[in-house]
Amino acid sequence: MFEKVWARHVVAExxxxxxxxxxxxxxxxxGSTSAFGRLAKAGRRVRRTDLTxxxxxxxxxxxxxxxxxxxxxxxxxxxxxxxxxxxxVYFGVDDARRGIVHVIGPEQxxxxxxxxxxxxxxxxxxxxxxxxxxxxxxxxEVEHVMTTQTLWQRKPQVMRVTVEGRLALGxxxxxVILAIIARLGAGGGVGHVIEYAxxxxxxxxxxxxxxxxNMSIEAGARAxxxxxxxxxxxYLEGRPFAPRGDGWARALAAWKTTPSDPGxxxxxxxxLAASEIAPTVxxxxxxxxxxxxxxxxxxxxxxxxxxxxxxxxRALAYMGLTPGAPLTDLKVDRVFIGSCTNSRLEDLRAAxxxxxxxxxxxxxxxxxxxxxxxxxxxxxxxxxxxVAAGFEWREAGCSMCVGMNGETAGVAExxxxxxxxxxxxxxxxxxxxxxxxxxxxxxxxxxxxxxxxRTLAG
Amino acid sequence: xxxxxxxxxxxxxxxxPNVDTDRIIPARFLRKPRxxxxxxxxxxxxxxxxxxxxxxxxxxxxxxxxxxxxxxxTAENFxxxxxxxxxxxxxxxxxxxxVIAPSLGDIFRQNCxxxxxxxxxxxxxxxxxxxxxxxxxxxxxxxxxxxxxTVTGPDGVGYRFEIDPFRKQMLLTGQDEIALTLGYxxxxxxxxxxxxxxxxxxxxxxx
Numbered sequence: 001m002f003e004k005v006w007a008r009h010v011v012a013e014x015x016x017x018x019x020x021x022x023x024x025x026x027x028x029x030x031g032s033t034s035a036f037g038r039l040a041k042a043g044r045r046v047r048r049t050d051l052t053x054x055x056x057x058x059x060x061x062x063x064x065x066x067x068x069x070x071x072x073x074x075x076x077x078x079x080x081x082x083x084x085x086x087x088x089v090y091f092g093v094d095d096a097r098r099g100i101v102h103v104i105g106p107e108q109x110x111x112x113x114x115x116x117x118x119x120x121x122x123x124x125x126x127x128x129x130x131x132x133x134x135x136x137x138x139x140x141e142v143e144h145v146m147t148t149q150t151l152w153q154r155k156p157q158v159m160r161v162t163v164e165g166r167l168a169l170g171x172x173x174x175x176v177i178l179a180i181i182a183r184l185g186a187g188g189g190v191g192h193v194i195e196y197a198x199x200x201x202x203x204x205x206x207x208x209x210x211x212x213x214n215m216s217i218e219a220g221a222r223a224x225x226x227x228x229x230x231x232x233x234x235y236l237e238g239r240p241f242a243p244r245g246d247g248w249a250r251a252l253a254a255w256k257t258t259p260s261d262p263g264x265x266x267x268x269x270x271x272l273a274a275s276e277i278a279p280t281v282x283x284x285x286x287x288x289x290x291x292x293x294x295x296x297x298x299x300x301x302x303x304x305x306x307x308x309x310x311x312x313x314r315a316l317a318y319m320g321l322t323p324g325a326p327l328t329d330l331k332v333d334r335v336f337i338g339s340c341t342n343s344r345l346e347d348l349r350a351a352x353x354x355x356x357x358x359x360x361x362x363x364x365x366x367x368x369x370x371x372x373x374x375x376x377x378x379x380x381x382x383x384x385x386x387v388a389a390g391f392e393w394r395e396a397g398c399s400m401c402v403g404m405n406g407e408t409a410g411v412a413e414x415x416x417x418x419x420x421x422x423x424x425x426x427x428x429x430x431x432x433x434x435x436x437x438x439x440x441x442x443x444x445x446x447x448x449x450x451x452x453x454r455t456l457a458g
Numbered sequence: 459x460x461x462x463x464x465x466x467x468x469x470x471x472x473x474x475p476n477v478d479t480d481r482i483i484p485a486r487f488l489r490k491p492r493x494x495x496x497x498x499x500x501x502x503x504x505x506x507x508x509x510x511x512x513x514x515x516x517x518x519x520x521x522x523x524x525x526x527x528x529x530x531x532t533a534e535n536f537x538x539x540x541x542x543x544x545x546x547x548x549x550x551x552x553x554x555x556x557v558i559a560p561s562l563g564d565i566f567r568q569n570c571x572x573x574x575x576x577x578x579x580x581x582x583x584x585x586x587x588x589x590x591x592x593x594x595x596x597x598x599x600x601x602x603x604x605x606x607x608t609v610t611g612p613d614g615v616g617y618r619f620e621i622d623p624f625r626k627q628m629l630l631t632g633q634d635e636i637a638l639t640l641g642y643x644x645x646x647x648x649x650x651x652x653x654x655x656x657x658x659x660x661x662x663x664x665x
Contacts (some may be wrong), residue, residue, distance in 0.1 A: 012645045016623035020642055023659050031542075034492065042636075048650075050663040059489070071489045089663040109650050110662065122541040122565055136565050140572035140635075148639045150646060154622060156564075186476045187535030190561050220535060222564045243659030251659050286476050307475050307533055314474065366639035402540075404485045411509075418581050423480040424537060 001227055001260040002158045002193050009116050011150055013057050021153045023154030024115035024143045025132075027101045028054035028088070030075040031120050035142040036082035036413075046086045046151045046420040053110055054083045055091040057100045057406045062338075062367050062394040099370025099396040102126040104341035106210065107370055109239025109307065113255035115230035118145055122339045123420065124223075125216040129209035130236070131228035131258045133193070136217065156222065157267035159192040163200035165274035170454040172182045172344060172350065172416070173191055173208035174437035177215045178202065178280040179272060181289040195257045195260065196226050200274040206235040207346040214341045216418050218287035227259035229390055281327055281450055284315035288424070291327065299323035302331045304362065318424055319432045320412060327450050330434070333413040335360065335445040336427070338367030342418035347438040348377045351418075352385040354442035354453060360390040364445040366401040393443070408450035416444035460574045461632030464600040465555045467528035469520050471589040477532065478539035479566060481505060483548045492547050501548035505628050519552070523597030531588045531600070532559040537566025546573045556602050558609060560585045574632060576602060578609060578619045587611070604630055 011020040015457045032054070039046070044051055059067070059075040066402040069072040072084055076093065083090035090322050091098040097108065102123055105111040113131035119122060120142040127134035141151055194216050201209065216224030226232075233252060236242045243251040278292035291298070300312040300323065316323065323329070337343070337351050348368065366386050368374035374396055377383055383393045399407045401419035408428030409415050418441045419426075434450060443451040487500040499507075506517045513520045519527065525643075530536075535645075536559045537545060546569045549557075556576040570577045580588075591612045592598055598612035604626060609617045628635060639646075653660065 011649045012642055015627070016625070020639065021644070022646070022653070031488070050494075050661045053663055075489055099516050112557065112660075115660065120541060122539065136541040138541055138546070138565060138569035138572060140543060141568065144636050144639065147636050148642075149650075150639060150642075152635060152639070154624075186538055187561055190535060190564055217539070217565075220538060220563065241662045247659040251657070286478075288476075307473060311474055311476070311561040313491045327603065376508060402485050404488060406486075420477075421480070421539060425484050426480050427511075429484070429504055429652065 001258055005114055011045045018152050018154050020150050023118050023145050023149055024240045025110055025117040025120040026052045027105055028209045029057050029101050030059040030079045032142055033078045035139050038143050039146050046146045049087045052088050054088050055098050055104055060397045061398045061405055062397040064395045064417050096371040103369030105164045105390040109236055109242030114258040117303040122217045123214050126214040126340055127209050128213040128223050128225040130232055135223040146402045157192045159268040159325045160195045160197055160266040160363050161270045162198035163272045165275055167274045170279050171277050172437040173211040175277050175280040178290040181219045181287050186286045186288040187220045189219040190305050192221045194221045211341055228255050250452045279440055279453055285318055285422055285424050293327055295327055297321045297323055297325045322432045332362055332416045332444050334362055334409055334415045335364035335441050336400045336415055336417040336439050338399055339419035342438050343369030345373050345376050348382050351442040352382045353440040354439050356385050358446040360445040361448040365389045365394055366391050368396050370396045400427055408444040416441045459632040462574055462576050462604050462629040463662050465528055468526045468566045468597055469529035469531050469592055469600040470524040471529035472530055472532040473593040475533040476538055478533045479537055479542050479545035480540055482545040489581045497525045498551040528553055528555045529600050530554055534560045539564035541565045543569045546570055580617055580619055584617050
């Protein structure tokens with residue numbers, strides 16, 4: 001699949017295995033400001049405004065207020081100005097379609113099978129759930145795509161990760177990807193694109209596949225892909241920017257040729273059994289530091305001497321953890337349900353199912369992935385479930401996943417979070433992040449500690 | 459972009475694996491303009507300075523022998539995580555010209571070459587040897603030669619590294635990549651014509 005998508009987008013062969021790769025979709029957010037600035041300074045225009053789309057997610061406040069910090073406010077305002085000057089579709093501040101760039105791309109039907117898609121954000125791998133080759137790029141490359149609609153790229157290797165079998169009750173797509181990352185290691189996918197395959201993946205909805213692909217970068221892989229199938233096509237049909245009428249029929253025919261042929265060869269193969277995956281949480285400061293919720297904080301003394309042990313010691317000190325403590329003993333100070341990993345309608349439904357009839361005992365936020373996700377959730381009454389349970393029901397955005405907009409956790413605050421990174425300082429200087437699924441985060445909110453959601457059933 | 463040919467300078471060891479770009483530059487500094495006078499201060503800010511802004515003496519770049527370092531020798535997967543190019547801008551502002559590692563985050567590595575920083579990949583054992591030597595002789599220097607693709611350690615031992623000819627040429631000349639690509643206009647336009655016929659549904663945005 002990767003080979004086909006790659007080959008269809010080669011504009012020219014460069015020296016040393018580099019190719020000039022055509023980009024079908026370029027998604028922008030407030031972080032694109034400096035690239036826009038350089039573009040303007042060079043007196044250039046965006047080459048393909050019909051393939052370029054923008055939204056405000058990283059810096060916009062999810063309280064609904066306008067930022068008082070002039071720098072934060074300026075990031076949002078500048079994006080609005082640049083997109084207007086360039087004539088780019090902008091899902092802006094007051095647009096109900098505004099939201100996290102990796103949520104609205106698929107939601108609007110901008111993300112399609114077989115395309116190349118880039119964005120100045122490492123979680124662009126999310127869009128690979130549709131069989132697109134989608135990857136994050138830096139600011140200079142953003143400017144390069146704006147100007148030329150292409151990128152110079154060296155062909156990566158391809159790894160197939162196959163997950164077979166049925167997931168047990170309480171085990172979600174988030175647990176699957178955390179288990180995959182724990183297996184591969186945070187650097188295990190460097191230089192690779194991952195193709196996710198197997199019956200577990202095929203049985204997943206698009207929301208679930210997006211959760212899996214989203215965190216490919218946490219295993220080091222710049223892109224992750226799932227072969228498009230009837231689930232994909234059913235999701236896309238009728239979306240605002242998806243092809244229609246005769247175009248739909250032609251597109252569908254093309255998309256059906258995207259998946260890997262039987263017998264396709266991969267540079268590396270990894271297999272997991274769904275039955276071995278439990279509800280999972282992270283304990284350390286790398287997404288690879290993941291364990292079943294039934295586990296205990298690991299003991300560095302049991303690790304081999306060297307960098308691994310040193311990393312563990314540092315992570316435990318930062319996280320304020322004692323080796324050997326049961327994970328379910330850890331008290332949390334705050335819960336965050338949101339991010340491009342887990343802020344879609346199915347994520348909010350899963351959290352609401354746990355929350356219903358219970359009450360949050362710590363501050364807990366729900367930040368929907370987009371204005372339309374928010375609206376759909378409200379139509380189902382999910383907002384009332386959360387609000388009745390004492391959760392804050394907020395506006396769409398990246399919020400406390402990355403804290404760029406100032407929405408951060410405090411020093412030493414322990415956060416049960418559905419986001420994608422538990423790095424030191426990620427959710428605020430000194431904040432301690434435990435990654436988990438929406439259902440597990442909801443369970444932590446109502447008990448005040450890390451909790452095996454299966455023990456709350458009923 | 460400043461060309462990269464040779465650098466012979468003090469090198470600093472970074473021993474922990476998986477140093478992410480959030481650690482290299484925390485999110486709250488990403489909205490600062492690159493020409494901010496204190497941009498170099500953002501580098502590794504939260505591990506370099508305490509909450510009051512005082513230097514943490516245990517951090518390698520705060521130690522006297524390494525203050526003039528232009529080369530980092532790191533553990534695996536340095537620069538993983540966020541695509542923020544500001545991680546490279548902060549390294550550049552501080553004076554780092556090259557990173558030697560067993561592996562680097564893919565996006566970080568790409569951002570390095572866009573800014574004239576040389577990413578050097580060597581086998582883990584070679585990198586471990588270099589880091590050990592830098593600890594044994596704080597302030598020791600490493601010589602990098604891009605033309606010959608060699609690293610010369612503090613003990614005079616040379617290591618050859620691989621870099622693809624495209625990136626090598628771009629770094630040696632400091633050529634602007636956008637200017638290069640604009641020279642491919644004919645090929646790009648031809649591709650667009652073909653794609654416009656075969657996949658007309660891709661053109662979707664109308665502001």
